[in-house]
Amino acid sequence: MPFTHRHLLGLEHVSSDDLIHLLDTATSFQEISEREIKKVPTLRGKTVVGLFYEASTRTRTSFEIAAKRMSADFVSLSASTSSATKGETLLDTARNLAAMRPDAIILRHGSSGAPHFLAAHLDCAIVNAGDGAHEHPTQALLDLLTIRERKGRLAELTVAIVGDILHSRVARSNVFALRTLGARVRLVGPPTLLAPELRDWGEVTSDLEEGVRDADVIMMLRLQLERQGKNFFPTVDEYSRYFCLTERAVARAKSDVIIMHPGPINRGVEIASDVADGPYSVIMDQVTNGIAVRMAVLYLLINRSRAEAEGATDSAAPVPAAEVEAAPTRLRRKAG
Amino acid sequence: MSGVVVIRGGTVIDPASGLHARRDVVVRDGRVTEVSDAVGADTLADATVIPAANCLVLPGLIDMHVHLREPGYEYRETIETGTRAAVAGGFTAVACMANTNPVNDNAAVTEYIRERAQAAGLARVYPIGAVSKQLKGEELAEIGEMRRAGIVAVSDDGMPIMNGGLMRRALEYTAMFGLPVIVHEEDRLIAAEGVMNEGAMSLRLGLKGMPAAAEEAMIARDLTLLERTGGRVHVAHVSTAGAVELIRAAKQRGLPVTAEGAPHHFTLTEAAVEGYNTAAKMNPPLRTQRDVEAVRRGVADGTIDAIASDHAPHHRDEKEVEFDRALNGVVGLETTLPLALRLADEAKIPLDTIVAAMTINPARILGLPLGTLAVGADADITVVDPTRGWTVRASGFRSKGRSTPFEGMEMRGQAVVTMVSGRIVWRADA
Numbered sequence: 001m002p003f004t005h006r007h008l009l010g011l012e013h014v015s016s017d018d019l020i021h022l023l024d025t026a027t028s029f030q031e032i033s034e035r036e037i038k039k040v041p042t043l044r045g046k047t048v049v050g051l052f053y054e055a056s057t058r059t060r061t062s063f064e065i066a067a068k069r070m071s072a073d074f075v076s077l078s079a080s081t082s083s084a085t086k087g088e089t090l091l092d093t094a095r096n097l098a099a100m101r102p103d104a105i106i107l108r109h110g111s112s113g114a115p116h117f118l119a120a121h122l123d124c125a126i127v128n129a130g131d132g133a134h135e136h137p138t139q140a141l142l143d144l145l146t147i148r149e150r151k152g153r154l155a156e157l158t159v160a161i162v163g164d165i166l167h168s169r170v171a172r173s174n175v176f177a178l179r180t181l182g183a184r185v186r187l188v189g190p191p192t193l194l195a196p197e198l199r200d201w202g203e204v205t206s207d208l209e210e211g212v213r214d215a216d217v218i219m220m221l222r223l224q225l226e227r228q229g230k231n232f233f234p235t236v237d238e239y240s241r242y243f244c245l246t247e248r249a250v251a252r253a254k255s256d257v258i259i260m261h262p263g264p265i266n267r268g269v270e271i272a273s274d275v276a277d278g279p280y281s282v283i284m285d286q287v288t289n290g291i292a293v294r295m296a297v298l299y300l301l302i303n304r305s306r307a308e309a310e311g312a313t314d315s316a317a318p319v320p321a322a323e324v325e326a327a328p329t330r331l332r333r334k335a336g
Numbered sequence: 337m338s339g340v341v342v343i344r345g346g347t348v349i350d351p352a353s354g355l356h357a358r359r360d361v362v363v364r365d366g367r368v369t370e371v372s373d374a375v376g377a378d379t380l381a382d383a384t385v386i387p388a389a390n391c392l393v394l395p396g397l398i399d400m401h402v403h404l405r406e407p408g409y410e411y412r413e414t415i416e417t418g419t420r421a422a423v424a425g426g427f428t429a430v431a432c433m434a435n436t437n438p439v440n441d442n443a444a445v446t447e448y449i450r451e452r453a454q455a456a457g458l459a460r461v462y463p464i465g466a467v468s469k470q471l472k473g474e475e476l477a478e479i480g481e482m483r484r485a486g487i488v489a490v491s492d493d494g495m496p497i498m499n500g501g502l503m504r505r506a507l508e509y510t511a512m513f514g515l516p517v518i519v520h521e522e523d524r525l526i527a528a529e530g531v532m533n534e535g536a537m538s539l540r541l542g543l544k545g546m547p548a549a550a551e552e553a554m555i556a557r558d559l560t561l562l563e564r565t566g567g568r569v570h571v572a573h574v575s576t577a578g579a580v581e582l583i584r585a586a587k588q589r590g591l592p593v594t595a596e597g598a599p600h601h602f603t604l605t606e607a608a609v610e611g612y613n614t615a616a617k618m619n620p621p622l623r624t625q626r627d628v629e630a631v632r633r634g635v636a637d638g639t640i641d642a643i644a645s646d647h648a649p650h651h652r653d654e655k656e657v658e659f660d661r662a663l664n665g666v667v668g669l670e671t672t673l674p675l676a677l678r679l680a681d682e683a684k685i686p687l688d689t690i691v692a693a694m695t696i697n698p699a700r701i702l703g704l705p706l707g708t709l710a711v712g713a714d715a716d717i718t719v720v721d722p723t724r725g726w727t728v729r730a731s732g733f734r735s736k737g738r739s740t741p742f743e744g745m746e747m748r749g750q751a752v753v754t755m756v757s758g759r760i761v762w763r764a765d766a
């Protein structure tokens with residue numbers, strides 16, 4: 001099945017088939033990271049630029065490792081070292097990068113829609129690595145991959161997402177994709193961090209124990225500590241009294257519940273250490289799966305643009321599309 | 337142009353005199369001298385005839401809410417380019433907001449604007465003075481001095497007057513001059529840096545929302561103040577159903593309040609923001625279908641007195657950025673007329689009501705001796721071909737502003753001749 005998206009801007013408009021294709025591709029890449037030589041030549045000669053306007057350790061590292069395991073060249077710029085501080089606009093910065101002919105730009109930006117803006121103005125593939133309070137599609141994909149690994153499916157599962165839903169791009173991407181794949185979503189948080197219209201997305205509650213009751217998956221969100229003092233809640237201490245995931249709350253969920261967190265964790269704020277480190281926690285699996293998911297995203301987007309470019313110039317394609325599609329299988333065979 | 341001009345065979349709509357009929361309009365020495373169903377042969381003999389069969393002949397349209405950006409922001413618009421856009425859009429008079437640089441908060445700036453408009457020689461320009469010095473919402477500007485220099489209203493448009501005490505004094509003080517206080521109604525603390533309407537759409541897009549309550553709470557405050565202050569309130573760009581309802585109820589109580597609606601608010605919903613379209617970013621923001629319908633009903637029943645564009649040109653570089661960093665505002669002078677005609681058509685509003693909202697009503701609100709084709713009136717006339725089809729292409733605008741949410745939209749209706757004091761200032765290509 002061809003992957004027809006040019007960019008990965010979000011998961012809201014990605015179909016069930018495409019989501020599964022992304023996850024299957026990621027699954028086929030997982031073993032590369034288990035090898036002694038963790039590198040395949042699939043994206044050799046390709047250039048991936050990471051453009052990070054917000055601090056990010058884990059996402060940037062994960063993309064970098066993913067690109068390098070595929071043999072792509074990876075360059076990363078953060079806002080403090082780029083021209084952003086000199087007042088250059090996002091569009092100018094991105095146009096300059098695009099002029100250096102990268103195959104993909106990975107953008108993390110504090111403004112919702114920033115990757116959409118770049119996609120409208122640039123030719124290369126854009127991967128959203130988190131835009132404002134909008135989406136963080138690769139995070140949700142790695143969450144989905146982790147759930148599917150543990151549960152064998154996504155449809156009909158009950159997934160409770162707990163925390164600052166209103167400002168969370170992780171929550172949005174997960175809600176959109178989980179709904180597309182037939183999971184039931186519960187959204188849990190104080191009313192100040194919810195919104196009336198969330199009822200269109202799933203069940204909404206401000207009672208943590210009620211929210212996680214019989215859940216298959218509990219997904220905790222990181223509490224942005226700077227929300228304190230903006231009247232979303234009085235203090236972090238009071239927040240954690242009501243919304244910190246403790247063993248007691250976990251006991252309300254299904255016995256085989258899995259606990260997820262996109263990191264970095266505020267221990268004792270949104271999740272108790274015992275829970276984060278406990279037997280239900282799959283937080284480290286999420287991190288590991290982030291590599292395979294990002295390999296899959298880069299692979300599908302970059303190869304798609306190559307196939308398109310070759311189609312457009314009508315040249316005798318040295319790598320037929322069919323072979324490109326078959327690449328992951330071939331890699332697996334080679335490994336075996 | 338001297339001599340006699342006859343605008344012949346058009347449908348004259350002049351709500352001020354209750355006329356809606358096929359008439360010839362005779363213009364002599366800058367004034368309307370005759371409106372009759374058959375102009376005499378002797379008049380026609382030495383007259384310049386403008387054939388207007390199948391056209392509407394309207395009192396010159398008045399846009400009571402535009403930003404001409406001069407002085408200070410000439411890279412966005414000048415009085416010359418703005419009034420060129422005005423006359424191309426059928427407007428013979430505009431009232432321009434005070435948020436220039438320097439702010440129009442003193443008589444010298446008021447005079448400067450009037451001089452520049454005189455030099456441009458296109459549409460009439462009526463300056464609106466600031467309510468507060470520097471639009472800071474702290475101290476009253478010299479409203480009386482500006483009144484002497486020619487302002488027709490006061491407004492801190494763009495900067496809501498958060499200080500209710502200042503608003504009270506402004507209403508009391510302007511009562512002395514009979515000037516309306518034009519209010520941009522937004523409680524900034526409730527709006528909380530929102531960049532679009534708050535609701536299902538802002539939630540999906542992850543954009544900070546401005547709830548309708550931010551607009552409505554401020555209208556409620558000002559209408560409450562108006563119960564005892566004297567003065568007049570004119571609510572700019574009404575965008576929510578609740579706002580329309582508050583104004584309707586206040587009018588029923590007999591309060592001296594008027595209101596205007598903008599074409600984007602009665603035509604488009606927040607859906608236009610999809611894809612983070614900064615050409616659909618303005619303040620107040622595009623709202624929901626329910627709000628659009630309420631604004632339409634407000635125009636239909638007269639709760640909303642005037643149609644005004646809130647023409648707010650920006651430079652491309654100020655709109656071609658991340659959505660939350662883009663400036664608020666879109667241009668409107670060249671699209672308002674066809675959108676008003678479309679409103680009449682779609683909402684089954686009599687053309688007379690729409691024309692009144694663009695002529696005599698804003699003239700009365702601002703105290704202008706305009707807005708009618710009665711004999712003796714200044715010959716400010718807009719001849720409209722209501723069936724002429726065209727496609728919105730911002731690249732062809734006379735305005736320097738290019739940001740419009742209507743790009744590519746098919747329009748019907750265009751000003752074919754715009755006349756100010758008997759002088760033709762705009763004539764569309766045939």
